[in-house]
Amino acid sequence: MSQVLYTVLVALVALERLAELVVAKRNLAHSLAHGGRETGFGHYPAMVALHTGLLAGCLLEVWLADRPFVPALGWVMLVVVVASQALRWWCIRTLGPLWNTRIVVVPGADRVTGGPYRFFSHPNYVAVVAEGFALPLVHTAWVTAVVFTVLNAVLLRVRIRSENHALTEAYA
Template sequence: MSAAGWFTVLVLLVGVERVAELVLSTRNAAWSMAQGGREYGLGHFPAMVVLHTALLFGALAEVWLADRPFVPWLGWPMLAIVVASQALRWWCIGTLGRRWNTRIIIVPGLPLVGGGPYRFLRHPNYVAVVLEGVALPLVGTAWITALVFTVLNAALLTVRIRAEDRALALLPAAPAPSR
């Protein structure tokens, strides 16, 4: 199989992972709403969906249409970062449990989560998103997609994190970790 073919398999696997996330997100969002949850930041969500979908299609299109080669010194480290970003994302999902979803839904009375990666970072899932957005296209040397996604994602994350921080400020503080 060609390098572009292997890259296509990788992007398809990431796409399947995204579908699994959406299934879980939908189930968790329904649970949160049933607990009296309230959604915030609705305005930017459609743009986020479009941008993240465009990352996958853009990377594939660039690799195939521009006949991008696989460059081992770039591709292998970027693949390791893609795998690490997935691990961080699923650590976030596991830590948040039923409270994790792709939207900003706050359930009144539930405290902030302060365990897992949230002990170290306020928004670890967005670290995973940024890393993946750069690394996934660069596995296939799709540098234009990596650059465009990174710039647009930075603007979107500025809006997203502000909306999320405003919503999270409504929650009680996280309990202190037990030692």
């Protein structure tokens, strides 16, 4: 895979993220209109910065460090990237108007336990972890993969704690 094709892949992931933000904005309006309350918003700017940094880091490392495409690694990681996108959109479809990039709990809404939520408490974060590790490694951007993975682990610790607290309060 050439650097140009990899750039197209990262651009497609960026477009997918923009589509997520459109869905999240619509769903936020829906949730707030139904009495939803946002919590844990303090870490949200860091999350946006980290995910933006992932995309930028992928491109910068591949282009500036002239990282090679290693087929045995790259093709496997591409499959992981595609699978993580599929899992993310399964989460979005399962949660419907309750899905959001923010932590918003709508009073009276049933806790979702179907779809991928049958298997994991936080399947969207499984997708985020997989994609954050795999996308850079499609083109051997290992520094970006390691840095994102470490920083994302710290962020997810805060995020999941905030989300679990909000869900416990809502469904206790």
